[in-house]
Amino acid sequence: MFSATPIERSAEAQADVDRACRDLALYHFMSCPFCQRVRHQIQRLALPIELRDIQRDPERRQELMAGGGRTMVPCLRIDHGDGEVEWMYESADINRYLARRFEGQ
Numbered sequence: 589m590f591s592a593t594p595i596e597r598s599a600e601a602q603a604d605v606d607r608a609c610r611d612l613a614l615y616h617f618m619s620c621p622f623c624q625r626v627r628h629q630i631q632r633l634a635l636p637i638e639l640r641d642i643q644r645d646p647e648r649r650q651e652l653m654a655g656g657g658r659t660m661v662p663c664l665r666i667d668h669g670d671g672e673v674e675w676m677y678e679s680a681d682i683n684r685y686l687a688r689r690f691e692g693q
Protein backbone atom coordinates (compact mmCIF):
# COMPACT_ATOMS: atom_id res chain seq x y z
CA MET A 589 0.00 0.00 0.00
CA PHE A 590 1.20 3.47 -0.85
CA SER A 591 0.55 6.35 1.44
CA ALA A 592 0.59 9.95 0.36
CA THR A 593 1.57 13.02 2.29
CA PRO A 594 -1.54 15.18 2.08
CA ILE A 595 -1.16 18.69 0.75
CA GLU A 596 -1.72 21.45 3.28
CA ARG A 597 -4.17 24.32 2.96
CA SER A 598 -5.23 27.22 5.08
CA ALA A 599 -8.14 26.39 7.40
CA GLU A 600 -10.41 28.51 5.22
CA ALA A 601 -9.36 26.82 1.99
CA GLN A 602 -9.73 23.37 3.56
CA ALA A 603 -13.21 24.28 4.79
CA ASP A 604 -14.17 25.20 1.18
CA VAL A 605 -12.79 21.88 -0.04
CA ASP A 606 -14.58 19.97 2.72
CA ARG A 607 -17.84 21.60 1.71
CA ALA A 608 -17.33 20.77 -1.98
CA CYS A 609 -16.58 17.14 -1.13
CA ARG A 610 -20.03 16.67 0.40
CA ASP A 611 -21.30 16.39 -3.18
CA LEU A 612 -18.89 13.56 -4.03
CA ALA A 613 -18.81 9.84 -3.19
CA LEU A 614 -16.45 7.12 -4.37
CA TYR A 615 -17.76 3.61 -5.03
CA HIS A 616 -14.87 1.20 -4.60
CA PHE A 617 -13.58 -1.91 -2.88
CA MET A 618 -10.36 -2.42 -0.99
CA SER A 619 -8.56 -4.99 -3.16
CA CYS A 620 -9.22 -3.18 -6.45
CA PRO A 621 -5.91 -1.69 -7.70
CA PHE A 622 -7.67 0.99 -9.77
CA CYS A 623 -9.59 2.06 -6.66
CA GLN A 624 -6.31 2.19 -4.76
CA ARG A 625 -4.99 4.74 -7.27
CA VAL A 626 -8.01 6.95 -6.70
CA ARG A 627 -7.88 6.54 -2.91
CA HIS A 628 -4.24 7.59 -3.09
CA GLN A 629 -5.19 10.73 -5.02
CA ILE A 630 -7.96 11.47 -2.52
CA GLN A 631 -5.50 11.17 0.35
CA ARG A 632 -2.85 13.27 -1.43
CA LEU A 633 -5.32 16.05 -2.11
CA ALA A 634 -6.73 15.85 1.46
CA LEU A 635 -10.29 15.31 0.29
CA PRO A 636 -12.92 14.07 2.77
CA ILE A 637 -14.81 12.10 0.12
CA GLU A 638 -17.20 9.43 1.38
CA LEU A 639 -16.05 5.93 0.40
CA ARG A 640 -18.77 3.42 -0.44
CA ASP A 641 -17.52 -0.18 -0.50
CA ILE A 642 -19.62 -2.23 -2.92
CA GLN A 643 -18.22 -5.56 -1.69
CA ARG A 644 -19.07 -4.93 1.94
CA ASP A 645 -22.37 -3.22 1.31
CA PRO A 646 -24.77 -4.80 -1.20
CA GLU A 647 -27.03 -1.74 -1.08
CA ARG A 648 -24.19 0.43 -2.35
CA ARG A 649 -23.61 -2.06 -5.15
CA GLN A 650 -27.28 -1.85 -6.17
CA GLU A 651 -27.16 1.92 -5.94
CA LEU A 652 -24.15 2.01 -8.29
CA MET A 653 -25.88 -0.30 -10.77
CA ALA A 654 -29.10 1.70 -10.66
CA GLY A 655 -27.39 5.07 -10.98
CA GLY A 656 -24.33 4.43 -13.10
CA GLY A 657 -25.54 1.44 -15.07
CA ARG A 658 -22.48 -0.72 -14.24
CA THR A 659 -20.98 -2.21 -11.11
CA MET A 660 -17.44 -1.43 -12.26
CA VAL A 661 -15.31 0.45 -9.75
CA PRO A 662 -13.91 2.94 -9.11
CA CYS A 663 -16.81 5.24 -9.84
CA LEU A 664 -17.10 8.80 -8.57
CA ARG A 665 -20.63 10.04 -7.98
CA ILE A 666 -20.79 13.79 -8.54
CA ASP A 667 -23.90 15.62 -7.42
CA HIS A 668 -24.03 18.79 -9.53
CA GLY A 669 -27.13 20.02 -7.70
CA ASP A 670 -30.57 20.68 -9.22
CA GLY A 671 -31.01 16.89 -9.43
CA GLU A 672 -28.16 16.42 -11.89
CA VAL A 673 -25.93 13.51 -10.92
CA GLU A 674 -22.89 12.32 -12.86
CA TRP A 675 -21.35 8.84 -12.49
CA MET A 676 -17.69 9.03 -13.52
CA TYR A 677 -15.99 5.70 -14.24
CA GLU A 678 -12.29 5.19 -15.12
CA SER A 679 -9.63 5.80 -12.49
CA ALA A 680 -7.56 8.04 -14.81
CA ASP A 681 -10.56 10.27 -15.55
CA ILE A 682 -11.45 10.49 -11.85
CA ASN A 683 -7.90 11.36 -10.85
CA ARG A 684 -7.67 14.02 -13.56
CA TYR A 685 -10.99 15.50 -12.48
CA LEU A 686 -9.94 15.64 -8.81
CA ALA A 687 -6.58 17.22 -9.66
CA ARG A 688 -8.16 19.86 -11.91
CA ARG A 689 -10.78 20.70 -9.34
CA PHE A 690 -8.75 20.61 -6.12
CA GLU A 691 -5.03 20.88 -6.90
CA GLY A 692 -3.81 24.30 -5.88
CA GLN A 693 -7.03 25.07 -4.05
Ligand SMILES: N[C@@H](CCC(=O)N[C@@H](CS)C(=O)NCC(=O)O)C(=O)O
Pocket residue numbers: 619620621622623658659660661662677678679680
Ligand atom coordinates in the same frame (compact mmCIF):
# COMPACT_ATOMS: atom_id res chain seq x y z
N1 LIG B 1 -10.10 0.92 -16.69
C1 LIG B 1 -10.78 0.85 -15.43
C2 LIG B 1 -10.68 -0.57 -14.85
C3 LIG B 1 -11.55 -0.77 -13.65
C4 LIG B 1 -11.73 -2.26 -13.30
O1 LIG B 1 -11.34 -3.15 -14.07
N2 LIG B 1 -12.31 -2.50 -12.13
C5 LIG B 1 -12.61 -3.85 -11.71
C6 LIG B 1 -12.20 -4.06 -10.25
S1 LIG B 1 -10.45 -4.04 -10.05
C7 LIG B 1 -14.11 -4.06 -11.76
O2 LIG B 1 -14.88 -3.28 -11.25
N3 LIG B 1 -14.54 -5.16 -12.42
C8 LIG B 1 -15.93 -5.55 -12.44
C9 LIG B 1 -16.70 -4.96 -13.60
O3 LIG B 1 -16.09 -4.46 -14.57
O4 LIG B 1 -17.94 -4.96 -13.52
C10 LIG B 1 -10.23 1.91 -14.49
O5 LIG B 1 -9.06 2.27 -14.62
O6 LIG B 1 -10.98 2.40 -13.63
